[in-house]
Amino acid sequence: MFTGLVQGAAQVVSRSPREADGARLTLSHPILASARVGDSIATNGCCLTVVDPRGDTASFDLLAETLRLTNLGELSAGGIVNIEPSLLPTDRMGGHFVTGHVDCVGTIAFLGREGADWKLDIAAPEALLRHVVRKGCVAVDGMSLTVADLIPGGFRIWLIPHTLEVTNLSRRKTGDRVNLESDLLAKYAEKLLGKA
Numbered sequence: 015m016f017t018g019l020v021q022g023a024a025q026v027v028s029r030s031p032r033e034a035d036g037a038r039l040t041l042s043h044p045i046l047a048s049a050r051v052g053d054s055i056a057t058n059g060c061c062l063t064v065v066d067p068r069g070d071t072a073s074f075d076l077l078a079e080t081l082r083l084t085n086l087g088e089l090s091a092g093g094i095v096n097i098e099p100s101l102l103p104t105d106r107m108g109g110h111f112v113t114g115h116v117d118c119v120g121t122i123a124f125l126g127r128e129g130a131d132w133k134l135d136i137a138a139p140e141a142l143l144r145h146v147v148r149k150g151c152v153a154v155d156g157m158s159l160t161v162a163d164l165i166p167g168g169f170r171i172w173l174i175p176h177t178l179e180v181t182n183l184s185r186r187k188t189g190d191r192v193n194l195e196s197d198l199l200a201k202y203a204e205k206l207l208g209k210a
């Protein structure tokens with residue numbers, strides 16, 4: 015379980031092919047210096063398991079399914095990903111409940127200034143949008159963000175400068191694909207009401 019409060023933007027050291035259409039992803043960031051084998055690290059919002067920690071780098075095995083359903087298959091050396099270690103029982107809860115189980119991939123329709131503020135528009139599949147509400151939460155590449163408005167075929171978010179400074183959004187542009195996870199509570203409510 016995660017909060018969607020990104021702890022850092024890690025650099026991609028490598029992404030190399032593995033057997034059965036999978037891959038090995040290696041990241042570098044000071045936060046990873048305390049990682050141990052078996053730890054869960056949200057990487058662009060996708061829950062990955064540490065398989066080889068070495069100093070401030072850690073490696074993760076990616077299944078073909080992960081590569082197919084997320085934007086992790088598009089990573090290459092020098093790229094930047096958002097990371098967040100899993101939530102501890104003693105941690106303060108900020109953001110919202112994020113499982114690290116990516117629902118789908120969306121596309122940045124717009125990222126830029128509007129006046130003094132920064133606007134992010136995301137185009138997303140209808141299957142995800144039914145769980146997205148105005149002033150609700152959504153995880154975008156693992157970032158817990160507040161939906162400012164629903165727009166045709168997607169949703170809008172207003173960004174504070176801090177988010178741009180500490181996440182991979184500083185390198186993102188229109189047309190980039192982002193991992194999306196809708197609010198867990200919305201999914202459970204839909205299931206309990208018999209609509210899923």
